[in-house]
Amino acid sequence: xxxxxxxxxxxxxxxxxxxQAALRGGVLGAGSESEEVGKSGPGSPPVGLxxxxxxxxxxxxxxxxxxAPGGCKEGTGSAFTCPARVAQSDHGCAMRTALVHHEDMTAxxxxxxxxxxxxxxPERLTTALERLRQWGLEQRCLQLAARxxxxxxxxxxxxxxxxxxxxxxxxxxxxxxxxxxxxxxxxYFHPSTFHCARLAVGAALQLVDAVLxxxxxxxxxxxxxxxxxxxxxAANGFCVFNNVAIAAKYAKQRHGLHRILIVDWDxxxxxxxxxxxxxxxxxLYFSWHRYEHGHFWPYLRESDADAVGQGQGRGFTVNLxxxxxxxxxxxxxxxxxxxxxxxxxxxxxxxVLISAGFDSAIGDPEGQMRATPQCFSHLTxxxxxxxxxxxxxxxxxxYHLESLSQSVCMVAKALLGDPAxxxxxxxxxxxxxxxxxxxxxxxQAPHWKSLRQQGSTPILNPSTYSLERRASPVSPxxxxxxxxxxxxxxxxxxxxxxxxxxxxxxxxxxxxxxxLDAALVLPADVLRKEGSAPQEETRAWARLHEALAQDKxxxxxxxxxxxxxxxxxxxxxxxxxATPEPALAPTLDVVIRRSLxxxxxxxxxxxxxxxxxxxxxxxxxxxxxxxxxxxxxAAPSKFQVSVPLPGTTGGFVSCVLALVLPLAYGFQPDLxxxxxxxxxxxxxxxxxxxxxxxxxxxxxxxxxxxxxGSTSQLAGVLARVLQGEAPPGLGPFxxxxxxxxxxxxxxxxxxxxxxKMLQVAAPQVP
Ligand SMILES: [Zn+2]
Numbered sequence: 001x002x003x004x005x006x007x008x009x010x011x012x013x014x015x016x017x018x019x020q021a022a023l024r025g026g027v028l029g030a031g032s033e034s035e036e037v038g039k040s041g042p043g044s045p046p047v048g049l050x051x052x053x054x055x056x057x058x059x060x061x062x063x064x065x066x067x068a069p070g071g072c073k074e075g076t077g078s079a080f081t082c083p084a085r086v087a088q089s090d091h092g093c094a095m096r097t098a099l100v101h102h103e104d105m106t107a108x109x110x111x112x113x114x115x116x117x118x119x120x121x122p123e124r125l126t127t128a129l130e131r132l133r134q135w136g137l138e139q140r141c142l143q144l145a146a147r148x149x150x151x152x153x154x155x156x157x158x159x160x161x162x163x164x165x166x167x168x169x170x171x172x173x174x175x176x177x178x179x180x181x182x183x184x185x186x187x188y189f190h191p192s193t194f195h196c197a198r199l200a201v202g203a204a205l206q207l208v209d210a211v212l213x214x215x216x217x218x219x220x221x222x223x224x225x226x227x228x229x230x231x232x233x234a235a236n237g238f239c240v241f242n243n244v245a246i247a248a249k250y251a252k253q254r255h256g257l258h259r260i261l262i263v264d265w266d267x268x269x270x271x272x273x274x275x276x277x278x279x280x281x282x283x284l285y286f287s288w289h290r291y292e293h294g295h296f297w298p299y300l301r302e303s304d305a306d307a308v309g310q311g312q313g314r315g316f317t318v319n320l321x322x323x324x325x326x327x328x329x330x331x332x333x334x335x336x337x338x339x340x341x342x343x344x345x346x347x348x349x350x351x352v353l354i355s356a357g358f359d360s361a362i363g364d365p366e367g368q369m370r371a372t373p374q375c376f377s378h379l380t381x382x383x384x385x386x387x388x389x390x391x392x393x394x395x396x397x398x399y400h401l402e403s404l405s406q407s408v409c410m411v412a413k414a415l416l417g418d419p420a421x422x423x424x425x426x427x428x429x430x431x432x433x434x435x436x437x438x439x440x441x442x443x444q445a446p447h448w449k450s451l452r453q454q455g456s457t458p459i460l461n462p463s464t465y466s467l468e469r470r471a472s473p474v475s476p477x478x479x480x481x482x483x484x485x486x487x488x489x490x491x492x493x494x495x496x497x498x499x500x501x502x503x504x505x506x507x508x509x510x511x512x513x514x515x516l517d518a519a520l521v522l523p524a525d526v527l528r529k530e531g532s533a534p535q536e537e538t539r540a541w542a543r544l545h546e547a548l549a550q551d552k553x554x555x556x557x558x559x560x561x562x563x564x565x566x567x568x569x570x571x572x573x574x575x576x577x578a579t580p581e582p583a584l585a586p587t588l589d590v591v592i593r594r595s596l597x598x599x600x601x602x603x604x605x606x607x608x609x610x611x612x613x614x615x616x617x618x619x620x621x622x623x624x625x626x627x628x629x630x631x632x633x634a635a636p637s638k639f640q641v642s643v644p645l646p647g648t649t650g651g652f653v654s655c656v657l658a659l660v661l662p663l664a665y666g667f668q669p670d671l672x673x674x675x676x677x678x679x680x681x682x683x684x685x686x687x688x689x690x691x692x693x694x695x696x697x698x699x700x701x702x703x704x705x706x707x708x709g710s711t712s713q714l715a716g717v718l719a720r721v722l723q724g725e726a727p728p729g730l731g732p733f734x735x736x737x738x739x740x741x742x743x744x745x746x747x748x749x750x751x752x753x754x755x756k757m758l759q760v761a762a763p764q765v766p
Contacts (some may be wrong), residue, residue, distance in 0.1 A: 001237070011420040018267070025168075042302030043293055053607075055578065062687065066762060077591040095140070096417060096724075097216055097217065097412065098211070099142070099143050099220055099221075100144045100146050100207050100221040100384060101125070101143075101223070101722070102145055102386055104195060104196065105146070105222075105223055105224045106125050107190070108122070108196040108224065108225065109121060109122055110188050112609055114188060114309075117181075117188045119366070120188075120238040122224070122484060124224065124398065124399070124401065125223075125224055127401045127402075127404070128395075128405040131406065131408070132409055132612060133407065133463070135409050135499075141219070141220075142219075144203075146200075146223070148202045149241070149246065151163055152701060153246060154246065156239060156246050156253065157246045159232055161233065162232065166189075166240060166241075169190075169191065169194055170194050170306065172189070177190065182743065183301045184234060184236060185236050185237065185298070186297075187235040187236060187239075188757060197241045199223070199227055200223035200227065201241050201243050201246050202717045203221040203243075204243040204244060204246065205247055206514055207247070207394070208255070211391075212251065217726070218384070218389060218390065219392055220356075220395075220411060221393070223395050226357065226395065226397055227243030227245070227246075227355075228243075228245075228264055228270030228357070229268065229271060230242040230272045231271075231275055232275070235538070236298075237268065237609075239272060242272050244264075244270075244273060244396075245262075247394065248353055252283075257350045259347060259348060259349045259350050260283050260352075261283075261286070261344055261349035262285045262286065263352070263353070263354050264285065264286065264288075264357070264396070265288065265355070266282040266287075266356070266357020266396040266397045266399065267290050267353065267357060267359040267367030268289055269289035269291070269319070269321075269362050271300055271302065274287070274302065275408070277309075277316070278310050280312070281316050282314065284344070285316065285318065285346075286318040286320070287303075287319055287321075287355075289319070289321060289322065290322050290325065290368070290369070291304070291321055297675050303321060304321055305320065305443045307319050308443055308447065309474060311483075314447060314653055318340070319440065320335055320437070321436055321439075322369075322433065324430065324432040324433075325367070325368035325369060326369065327360075327369045327370065327433055328371050328372075328375075328379075329370075329371050329375045329423045329425060330426065330430075330757065331429045331433035332379060333375070333378060333379075333423070334433065334434075334759075335433070335437060336382050337382075338437050338657070339437055339444075339451075342653065343448050343451065344383075345653045346449060346730075346733050348386075351387050353392050353394065354380075356392065356394060356425065357397035358395075358398030359400075360396050361375075361403045362487070362488045362492070363398070363400040363484075363485065363491070364398065364399055366399055371630055372424070373403065373409070373492070374410055374420065374422070374498070375410075377410040377411065377414040378423060380410075380411050380414035381414050381696050385727055386726075388413065389725060390725040393411055393415070402492050403492060406495055417723055418504050418508075421495070421498050421502055424494070429664050429756060429757070431763070434759055434760075434761060435525075436763035437760060437761070438760065449733075449735050450736075502699060505570070505571065505573050507525075507527045507571065507573070508525070508526075508568060508573045508700070508724070509526045509572070509573065509574050509723050510528070510563055510574075510575045511529065511563075511578070511715065512563040512577040512578075513559075513576065513708075520715055520716055521712075522719050523720050525723065526723065529559065532561075532562050533558050533561035533562045533565060535558070537561065541557065541561065542554055544593075545583075547582050547583050547586045548583055548590070553579065553583035556583065556587070556708070557587055560705070567703055568594075568595065568671070573701060574695070574701060574702040575704070576704045576706065576718050576719060576722070577703065577706070578707065578708045579705065579707070579709065580708050581707045584677055584678070584707050587679065588605070588677075588705055589614045589674070592614060592623065595671055595673070600669075600671040602667060602670055602671075603623045603671050604624045604626070604663075604664055604694075605625050605626065605628070605658065605671070605672075605673045606626050606672065606675060606694065607627045608629055608674070608676050608677060608687075609677035610630060610631070610679050612630070619639060621639065624663065625639060625641070626642075626663060627641070628642075628643055628645050629645035629679070635750070636750045643655060643659060643747060645680075647737060648734040648736055649730045649734050650736045651736030652689075654736050654744060656693060659695075661757075662757035663758070664697040664698075665697050666755045666757040667755075669697055671702075671703070672697065672698045673703050674694060675704075676703040677707070678707070684711075684713060685727060685728045685730045686730065688714075688718055689730065691704055691718055691722060692727045702722060704718055704722070748760075
């Protein structure tokens with residue numbers, strides 16, 4: 001979207017009455033479709049959907065399916081098998097991720113000269129799809145052909161007059177289209193715009209249906225035009241209908257949801273979504289955006305951190321304005337860990353919708369940010385621990401074709417459960433990013449216990465808005481612009497190298513268990529490692545500890561080493577191993593030494609329970625020891641950190657988000673060991689949340705070490721989580737105790753000079 005000021009026109013008018021009307025429900029479209037969405041008599045499908053074509057299916061309506069090449073053959077044996085039923089079939093070929101698109105969405109294009117609008121072109125979709133195909137990702141998804149949204153569905157958000165105006169554009173001449181477009185800010189109409197925009201909304205709704213009926217776990221809708229700027233009665237910023245906002249309303253009305261999280265990581269503020277939900281506490285809207293103290297489009301006062309929603313909706317709008325360009329991976333991850341995720345866990349959404357714009361990625365001329373495509377895998381993974389993994393990503397912006405398509409692929413890979421590629425570059429947030437994080441935490445603290453408790457920082461310049469307009473800091477064609485382009489192309493080609501070096505492994509997770517085997521239920525694609533390391537090797541390691549001489553311990557050690565070797569050699573991504581209880585600490589000691597002497601450059605060990613760091617381990621920066629619920633350490637040091645296990649869900653979430661993950665992302669390990677030792681005290685949801693989130697920092701290389709006395713249930717859930725499934729919910733949110741909060745604040749104070757990812761506020765300039 002453009003760099004110039006808003007033109008006068010319909011976009012300037014906001015109509016608060018729309019909210020009330022929409023909230024009352026039954027917002028009507030024109031003509032025969034004027035019925036309430038989602039309400040229908042018994043036996044008849046909801047409006048806008050045909051009855052399911054699959055006679056054996058009882059889903060609420062049809063979800064047209066494009067048979068996936070190389071996908072499930074048995075499931076589509078009849079003329080039509082509803083994806084809802086494919087997922088429930090027992091032949092093990094259900095797909096976890098839906099990909100919704102329709103080639104008609106490439107039809108709309110700019111018919112006249114307009115430098116501001118020319119970047120929103122059909123190649124955005126074709127390139128992204130082509131790349132998904134090339135990388136073998138499209139074939140792994142359940143492919144759904146987008147349907148057109150009905151006018152009643154558009155009416156969930158838009159006024160009948162506006163819908164009818166857009167419908168009317170189908171027959172306008174080019175000159176008339178241009179004149180109408182000029183009434184809005186950064187918008188162009190084409191005779192196929194109405195069809196494309198209805199498909200874009202329909203795609204989002206279909207994705208919501210597929211996820212909420214359980215046909216798939218998650219999905220991605222590749223759509224044009226984007227939606228997040230569009231308002232009740234106005235197109236804006238390339239957006240015609242508000243795809244994601246309509247999807248949220250639809251999920252509430254059609255599927256009866258009560259709490260929906262919208263994460264808008266597009267580089268522009270989705271003011272359209274904000275206006276639609278600003279007084280609605282059932283939809284939590286998070287947006288980060290290039291803001292530059294109000295100097296960046298759409299130049300709105302209400303994009304700042306202190307715009308938190310209105311009335312009942314106060315605290316349910318979370319704006320994180322970026323006041324400088326150049327924000328990168330560390331800034332984005334820090335924003336998730338210190339702002340979005342604490343609030344999201346407390347909110348406890350039933351569905352996560354992503355306004356997935358990729359103009360926030362490196363190389364994009366609009367955003368001028370530096371986050372690499374890999375970062376979007378991490379962001380997606382971080383969101384997949386919410387809402388039971390029900391995540392729907394809907395494309396918004398993204399104008400650098402290579403950056404856009406690589407980022408789309410990274411999101412698709414994360415949705416499919418592939419480990420994220422490790423993040424490169426220094427993990428140190430910018431000073432300006434920390435100022436933004438501090439501002440939004442301060443503005444939101446009155447509304448969210450989890451932010452209040454992590455140590456209150458004074459509000460920083462509550463209003464940073466300035467009306468004075470400024471030229472873009474990097475003008476196209478200038479030397480800075482060329483340098484940024486070169487940096488982007490280097491980053492994008494390095495992703496290809498990284499993919500080459502870290503191919504998706506055929507075996508994602510393996511287990512090496514002995515005593516647990518009988519009752520253990522494992523996902524079909526988890527490998528049971530039956531082998532052992534060579535006896536000589538096992539015995540040599542066992543000599544280090546008396547406890548390992550015993551037969552059972554020795555057998556377990558052989559299996560653990562065999563699994564570890566598989567991970568270190570790159571045959572397996574992650575694993576779970578068990579050992580008899582007295583042998584756990586010595587086995588962990590061997591695993592640490594073996595890892596460091598065999599390829600791991602940096603090893604993070606998260607030891608939970610009564611476990612001691614091996615005393616003679618070199619303090620050379622290659623290993624970071626983090627003990628939860630162990631002995632109280634005399635004083636924390638950079639590579640040895642100890643923290644009590646919090647007694648509440650809120651305390652546990654804070655510990656993971658504010659301490660464990662910042663340390664892990666800052667350390668950039670290439671292997672993570674999670675050891676659940678004696679008296680670890682973690683419940684299954686806590687242990688699996690920890691393991692799930694620790695997949696990120698080391699590119700999926702995680703080895704979990706358990707006691708053989710652990711339940712088979714724990715091992716089974718851990719295996720699914722390491723495969724990329726969502727961990728079970730933690731249960732109701734309860735506040736962290738003052739002691740647990742104090743412990744975290746103390747550790748942050750001690751460690752943040754060394755570990756910059758721990759910071760939640762900008763350091764004071766002396
Ligand atoms: Zn954008």
